[in-house]
Amino acid sequence: MKKKHFIGLLLILAVGVVSSFKLSTTGYKVGDKATDFKLKNIDGKMVSLADIKSAKGYIVVFTCNHCPFAKMYEDRVIALNTEFASKGYPVVAINPNDPTNQTDDSYDNMVSRAKEKSYAFPYLVDENQAVAKSYGATNTPHVFVLQKQGSDLVVKYVGAIDDNAQDASKATKHYVADAVNALLSGKSVPVDQTKAIGCGIKWKNS
Amino acid sequence: MKKVLLSVILVLGAMVSMAQMASVIKFPQLQAMMKQNNDTTYVFNFWATWCAPCVEEFPNFQKISDATSKNKVKVIFISLDFKKDLNKSLNPFLKNHNVTNSVYLLDELDYNSWIDKVDKDWNGDLPATLVINNKTGVYKLYPHPFTLDQLQQTLKPYIN
Numbered sequence: 001m002k003k004k005h006f007i008g009l010l011l012i013l014a015v016g017v018v019s020s021f022k023l024s025t026t027g028y029k030v031g032d033k034a035t036d037f038k039l040k041n042i043d044g045k046m047v048s049l050a051d052i053k054s055a056k057g058y059i060v061v062f063t064c065n066h067c068p069f070a071k072m073y074e075d076r077v078i079a080l081n082t083e084f085a086s087k088g089y090p091v092v093a094i095n096p097n098d099p100t101n102q103t104d105d106s107y108d109n110m111v112s113r114a115k116e117k118s119y120a121f122p123y124l125v126d127e128n129q130a131v132a133k134s135y136g137a138t139n140t141p142h143v144f145v146l147q148k149q150g151s152d153l154v155v156k157y158v159g160a161i162d163d164n165a166q167d168a169s170k171a172t173k174h175y176v177a178d179a180v181n182a183l184l185s186g187k188s189v190p191v192d193q194t195k196a197i198g199c200g201i202k203w204k205n206s
Numbered sequence: 207m208k209k210v211l212l213s214v215i216l217v218l219g220a221m222v223s224m225a226q227m228a229s230v231i232k233f234p235q236l237q238a239m240m241k242q243n244n245d246t247t248y249v250f251n252f253w254a255t256w257c258a259p260c261v262e263e264f265p266n267f268q269k270i271s272d273a274t275s276k277n278k279v280k281v282i283f284i285s286l287d288f289k290k291d292l293n294k295s296l297n298p299f300l301k302n303h304n305v306t307n308s309v310y311l312l313d314e315l316d317y318n319s320w321i322d323k324v325d326k327d328w329n330g331d332l333p334a335t336l337v338i339n340n341k342t343g344v345y346k347l348y349p350h351p352f353t354l355d356q357l358q359q360t361l362k363p364y365i366n
Contacts, residue, residue: 068256138329163316166288173316197317199257200331 027136030192034060034146034153037131039094039124042111047122049092049146049153056088057147057156057183059176062126062137062201064097065113066104069198070140072165074117077141080161080176081121089145089180091121096132097140097202105202132201142196145179145189156183159194226300228285228292228309233320236284236312240324243340247279247364250336252312254286255295259351260333264303266354271307274365283309286332325349339364 028034041047049058061077063070081091099106107125114123126132135144136158145157157179162171179189242248251267253260264283271281283305287296292311300309314320317330325347328334334349337360348360 139331160318163318165317166290166315170315194318195321195329197330 027134028144028155028158030155030158030189032155034144034155035134036153037126039126039131040107041122041124042107042114042119047092047124052090052092054088055090055148057145057180058153059084059089059091059180060135060144060146061091061093061161062096062132062135062140062142062144063093064095064102064105064140064199065109066097066102067140067199069165073141073161073198076161076168078117078119080180083177084180085121087180087184089184093119093121093123094126094131095123095140096126096129096137098129098204100204102202129201129204137196137201139196139198139200141198142201143176145176145183147183156189157192158196160197165197226305226309227297228283228300228311230289230292230313231310233312233314233323236310237323239282240336240338241340245341246277247337247339247344247361249279249281249361250284250338251281252284252286252334252336253332255291255299256287257332261299263333263351263353263357266352266357268303268305268307269354270357270361274361279361279364281307283307285309285311287311288315289313337361337364 036049038046038048049055049060052058059080061080063073063077065071077091077093085091095105095110097105099109103109110123110125137144141161143157143159143161144155146153147156148154157176159175161174161176162168163173163175164171173191175191175194179192182189236250239248240250249267249270251264253264255261267281267283270279285296289311296309296311299305321328321330324336328347328349331349333351334347335352336345336347338345344364352360
């Protein structure tokens with residue numbers, strides 16, 4: 001009997017380990033409910049999604065300073081905010097990278113980059129990388145479009161910004177803009193999932 | 207006649223210095239290379255000059271390639287540098303590193319149109335290394351950097 005209990009306990013533990021592993025590696029899928037967070041902004045203040053009260057949803061962008069893809073997409077992230085913040089979908093940028101080996105991605109450098117380019121949206125530091133992990137972000141840039149539904153934040157799009165990293169003018173599929181426009185007009189998102197293209201997130205050595 | 211000779215020399219000279227330059231390809235050309243059916247094991251290393259871990263592991267692939275008979279294991283570098291950086295970054299890098307392997311610049315910016323055809327679980331992160339032997343049915347993508355030791359261990363079954 002005791003042995004049985006022990007084996008049962010082992011099984012429960014094993015299942016727990018496997019499922020938590022799965023959760024941490026897969027992250028959010030379209031239709032999942034996202035969790036809000038509280039992270040430090042470039043002005044030193046803590047920011048949560050809930051702080052932006054007028055929002056109908058959010059364009060959460062995991063990005064950083066150093067990555068060539070993040071750099072190429074920077075102006076497009078700014079443009080997304082310009083276009084959609086006033087319509088209720090502001091950009092919230094998060095840098096998840098460990099700056100140890102990428103000093104470009106340090107908090108100080110985030111502050112100066114945001115100033116240089118006059119970011120009109122929060123640029124948050126995910127210092128312990130917990131938000132990137134729970135969302136399942138793997139790359140920079142990696143976008144999650146969230147829609148407020150009552151008190152829930154529902155994931156409506158996950159992936160890349162568009163289909164041409166190098167040249168915005170040659171992009172033919174504008175995944176994020178199309179997703180937000182669809183949500184704004186009460187339609188379903190045409191392409192709700194792509195692979196985010198860019199640099200792998202620099203995880204801390206644990 | 208002299209002129210002809212001169213231009214022949216010029217062309218030949220250009221060809222020699224072209225040896226370490228990357229050719230620009232599209233995905234179907236890569237697919238054709240991936241389908242070669244012979245006794246050789248092909249190692250495609252996806253990388254870019256702007257990717258620090260790629261640059262770090264690059265010499266390991268050169269070493270393994272130099273140490274192995276080209277008939278058994280052939281290392282092919284697939285650069286995802288941007289086409290505009292071909293002569294600015296990629297070719298100078300190849301020259302500096304005395305690269306003798308085949309190097310191609312894969313000019314396919316819409317990653318979502320092709321990365322699934324390499325491996326459905328790959329999200330295009332660099333570096334990634336694809337080992338293929340169509341005769342023995344080997345097809346495996348390693349989406350991480352390699353140390354020389356890891357690379358030797360991984361390729362051991364195909365070298366002997």
